[in-house]
Amino acid sequence: MKKLKLSSLVLATSLFYQGAALSAEHEVKMLNNGTEGMMVFEPAFLKVEKGDTVKFLATDAGHDSVSAYVPDGAEGWTGENSKDITVTLDTEGVYLYKCTPHVMMGMVGVIQVGTVTDKSGAEKASEELLAKMAMGKDRIEKYLAQVN
Template identity: 45%
Template sequence: MKKLLFSTLLIFSGGLFAAEYEVKMLDNGKDGGMVFEPGFLKAEVGDTVTFVPTHKGHWVQSKVVPEGAEKFLSKEDEKFSLTLTHEGVYVYVCPPHRMMNMSGIIQVGQPTNLDNATKEVEKIEKRTTEHKGRLFEYLDQVK
């Protein structure tokens, strides 16, 4: 009983109903190749996303963040936690594997900056040589 009470307190200390998500950085995802999994995530302001270096050689860098939100850049092979502070669309890539379209999208609340996000997604897609269209598929899930 004591244990249960303690873990409840821990959950609430992070903010009322704040959710925690994990995005794995993988060498071979479900559709093959290097991916973030899940590559598309729908969350709310105050939630936290932790990027987990399941396989080696990956990290994460933001390409688009909502207005007012901080850009982010993690270190290779290190776990990285991101608190989602602003509503909008976050677009990110794994810098060494951009050509393979190792990229992802997080939608937080309403997609306030969808135009910017779409422009950047088009740029990223243009430069990829493998898994073309993957980031477009994630963008299609933004509503």
């Protein structure tokens, strides 16, 4: 009996640590020049789990990260120019965000949180971002295509 109690304690403890390990932190750099060209988030498409955090890094100055579309019930974010910002994503769905000074150059990003069955809301919202872009228009479609 005593042995059984001990093993269930060990099991409970290991489950606790597994739970803690599941919540990951991801990093997105804000760059003047990236592998995709000028004025980009890198990586611009991220797939994360519910409860994960994403840290936007002001690697280069002059950028910000501001949400442009979030799923129902989720909170948006407004980063300051040239500052890091960390957001926790607790609601499943597709998130769109932009860099305010460079959205017209296609500086946008997409985050998928958990399982997404319907991305039509994000696709519709992307049209509004596309209307503001003079270049890099192909980026947002490319990122949204990676949602699965």
